[in-house]
Amino acid sequence: MLKTKKGFILRKLASEYMVVAIGEASKSFNGMIRMNETAVFYWKELEKGTTEQQLVEKTLERFEDVDADTAQKDVREFLGTISVAIQDDAAYD
Numbered sequence: 001m002l003k004t005k006k007g008f009i010l011r012k013l014a015s016e017y018m019v020v021a022i023g024e025a026s027k028s029f030n031g032m033i034r035m036n037e038t039a040v041f042y043w044k045e046l047e048k049g050t051t052e053q054q055l056v057e058k059t060l061e062r063f064e065d066v067d068a069d070t071a072q073k074d075v076r077e078f079l080g081t082i083s084v085a086i087q088d089d090a091a092y093d
Contacts, residue, residue, distance in 0.1 A: 001051060002086055004047050005087050010035070042055055045058060059071040
């Protein structure tokens with residue numbers, strides 16, 4: 001199960017979304033991750049806890065013109081981009 005790490009929060013400033021680190025998380029990450037609407041959709045799913053496959057399935061449900069290969073590629077690219085801000089709970093079982 002993939003989840004956002006404690007200390008990383010989504011914020012909207014004017015018309016832009018970004019993820020920033022606060023508290024202890026800011027000691028290891030000093031910056032922000034800019035997000036478009038699709039990334040915000042993924043982030044909100046990660047806040048609840050999800051798997052990579054569930055993100056792909058939700059992408060296919062939400063974006064009717066996207067095929068499975070493109071959805072898989074986009075989800076993996078997104079997860080790689082924000083890897084500093086997510087954790088895999090399965091790794092802690």
